[in-house]
Amino acid sequence: MTTSEVLKRIRESSGLTQDEMAEKLFVTRQAISRWENGETIPNTESLKLISKVFGVSVNTLLGSPRRLVCQMCGMPLDDDGNICREPDGELNEEYCKWCRSGGEFMYKSLDDVVDYLAEHVRGEFTVEQAREFYFGELSKLNHWNK
């Protein structure tokens, strides 16, 4: 979906008129109308605000150019509802809501995450095989490469 389609869908599914949406976002109704017609796209500040108010990632607002993955546990963030929210309400698109909650990280080390996943999400694998697999995959993520 394009940004204009995403914005229109958000507004309609929230049951808001263009006027009401404009008021929530501190812009004019004309701005909303231009966004929805695809004439302009919201600036960075507006994108962040829309993201915060409606719980939709900036990535989704921009037409999903990136495939978001939690940088701590590797979970795909296809559903914006699974993305971490910081205490001020802003979405943090780096993490899932389980790895980072209330401004705190759930896991202290890569071993913690690997142990948890190997124990709980291993399918047909033995714990040892799962550990090895997760260790290899997760050590590539940004959070563990800092």
Ligand SMILES: [Zn+2]
């Ligand atoms: Zn995660």
